[in-house]
Amino acid sequence: MLKQATFIVLLGLSASAMAGDWQVKLGASALAPQNDDNGTLNVPVGGVVTPLKAEVSNQVNFTPSVEYFFNNSPISVELLLALPFDHDVNIGPIEDAASFKHLPPTITAKYNFKNSTRFTPYIGVGATVVIPWDEELSQTTKTATGAESLDAEVAYGVAGQIGFNFQPADAKNWGVFVDARYANVKTELTAKTANGTKVTLGDLEVNPWVYTLGYSYKF
Secondary structure (H helix, E strand, O other): HHHHHHHHHHHHHHHHHHHEEEEEEEEEEEEOOOOOOOOOOEEOOOEEEEEEEEEOOOOOHHHHHHHHOOOOOOOEEEEOOOEEEEOOOOEEEEEEEEEEEOOOEEEEEEOOOHHHHHHHHEEEEEEEEEEEEEEEEEEEHHHHHOEEEEEOOOEEEEEEEEEEEEEOOOOOOOOEEEEEEEEEEEEEEEEEEOOOOOOEEEEEOOOEEEEEEEEEOOO
């Protein structure tokens, strides 16, 4: 009898927890790495290891997301997705020395400041992961360094978020939103020479701001 009662209580709690709302969002995002300090790479130039400053390019792309609002609570959880971002990297005096693509899925727990207006500000904190692929070195970089290929590690970091959602007076489910995210994330770069020797270049500190404007739909 006790087991049955416990099961019924747990089932009721689960149903209550799942009785929230879902929201889908589609935005256009500008991803702006912290260009004043993307780290220093130890690059072999002419056989001599030289510390050179790295700079990662800005990019714009579409970023859909899915958000779950817990029932009767200002708390929600949002998962940010994206189409692949494609970045160029300047290394010291070498412009477009390397390039890479990456996906930045990010999850944040958010607090929504509900009020009597149609603006709902929110803040959030969570985690992000950078999944790089298609890393390439330019021919200029290959000639200067003797390297033939580049590898970037999958990286993890902490993310923060601030923004607001606005629902027009004639809107039942849809709205518009604006937000900004910051992620503290870096990836270790390794170059490989023609004879297979691996050279650790150091950490590429991306640390991007992501500014997003888009539409939201709640159901």
